[in-house]
Amino acid sequence: xxxxxxxxxxxxxxxxxxxxxxxxxxxxxxxxxxxxxxxxxxxxxxxxxxxxxxxxxxxxxxxxxxxxxxxxxxxxxxxxxxxxxxxxxxxxxxxxxxxxxxxxxxxxxxxxxxxxxxxxxxxxxxxxxxxxxxxxxxxxxxxxxxxxxxxxxxxxxxxxxxxxxxxxxxxxxxxxxxx
Amino acid sequence: xxxxxxxxxxxxxxxxxxxxxxxxxxxxxxxxxxxxxxxxxxxxxxxxxxxxxxxxxxxxxxxxxxxxxxxxxxxxxxxxxxxxxxxxxxxxxxxxxxxxxxxxxxxxxxxxxxxxxxxxxxxxxxxxxxxxxxxxxxxxxxxxxxxxxxxxxxxxx
Numbered sequence: 001x002x003x004x005x006x007x008x009x010x011x012x013x014x015x016x017x018x019x020x021x022x023x024x025x026x027x028x029x030x031x032x033x034x035x036x037x038x039x040x041x042x043x044x045x046x047x048x049x050x051x052x053x054x055x056x057x058x059x060x061x062x063x064x065x066x067x068x069x070x071x072x073x074x075x076x077x078x079x080x081x082x083x084x085x086x087x088x089x090x091x092x093x094x095x096x097x098x099x100x101x102x103x104x105x106x107x108x109x110x111x112x113x114x115x116x117x118x119x120x121x122x123x124x125x126x127x128x129x130x131x132x133x134x135x136x137x138x139x140x141x142x143x144x145x146x147x148x149x150x151x152x153x154x155x156x157x158x159x160x161x162x163x164x165x166x167x168x169x170x171x172x173x174x175x176x177x178x179x
Numbered sequence: 180x181x182x183x184x185x186x187x188x189x190x191x192x193x194x195x196x197x198x199x200x201x202x203x204x205x206x207x208x209x210x211x212x213x214x215x216x217x218x219x220x221x222x223x224x225x226x227x228x229x230x231x232x233x234x235x236x237x238x239x240x241x242x243x244x245x246x247x248x249x250x251x252x253x254x255x256x257x258x259x260x261x262x263x264x265x266x267x268x269x270x271x272x273x274x275x276x277x278x279x280x281x282x283x284x285x286x287x288x289x290x291x292x293x294x295x296x297x298x299x300x301x302x303x304x305x306x307x308x309x310x311x312x313x314x315x316x317x318x319x320x321x322x323x324x325x326x327x328x329x330x331x332x333x334x335x336x
Binding site: 051133135154 | 246254336
């Protein structure tokens with residue numbers, strides 16, 4: 001009788017594993033844990049928009065590498081040029097507002113509208129310490145934004161429609177460049 | 180009376196069919212996007228590492244920590260605090276046993292090599308920072324950051 005019960009239990013477990021009944025709750029639980037682990041705000045943007053945002057950030061990373069390289073040679077002119085390229089223009093302003101999150105837009109304005117221009121100004125002064133400080137301040141905004149927002153959804157990415165654009169609120173003195 | 184009934188019948192049929200068509204059309208669009216995504220028809224031609232959701236999250240958290248370390252190193256170089264910058268380079272970016280273990284668990288050999296090269300270059304950065312030379316330190320930081328740029332341009336999670 002005992003052997004029959006054991007055999008039945010083994011058979012049941014085999015069938016459940018084979019049909020996925022036992023593995024599904026495990027996956028669901030780990031998926032749930034994964035989503036709980038991230039407390040960052042999800043930007044619910046369409047797939048193409050998300051890919052574009054990731055592409056823009058890879059460009060920002062490449063520019064950061066170029067800025068550090070230029071500073072290694074005290075090439076302030078190149079730093080100025082790159083900083084101006086990274087500053088707020090019409091295209092970047094639209095890119096920020098169309099992600100539909102006012103806090104994200106504000107962080108983008110901080111990065112492109114304030115930090116990039118502060119870096120340009122610092123490079124113009126040819127003051128190494130000031131320029132490196134401005135660069136570090138700029139990366140602080142990257143750190144803050146990455147700590148606050150995410151564009152990937154776990155365990156599976158979903159598709160979203162384009163959110164309503166946020167208004168573009170510019171701090172005093174911040175202008176949209178035609179670069 | 181009969182033509183009026185036929186007319187209302189046609190209207191009712193159409194009113195049911197139109198939302199149904201719209202839904203099908205929206206579903207079709209989503210299906211098409213999903214298909215494009217799965218077929219890799221979008222602009223992203225980077226190599227996928229096919230990571231599990233948990234590993235993806237862990238890796239993203241690591242990369243955020245790396246970004247923070249780079250920010251701190253640049254700031255500390257500006258202030259002439261090279262010893263502190265060196266410690267950060269070794270502790271947060273260097274090839275610690277944990278990072279070595281993590282790099283070695285990836286199935287993609289090119290990614291593994293790039294990851295190990297990144298962490299090794301960070302240890303070299305830490306050594307250069309110890310010497311207190313701004314330009315040499317920035318050159319070494321640039322080398323380390325090149326690995327980040329190259330990796331992000333080549334791989335996706």
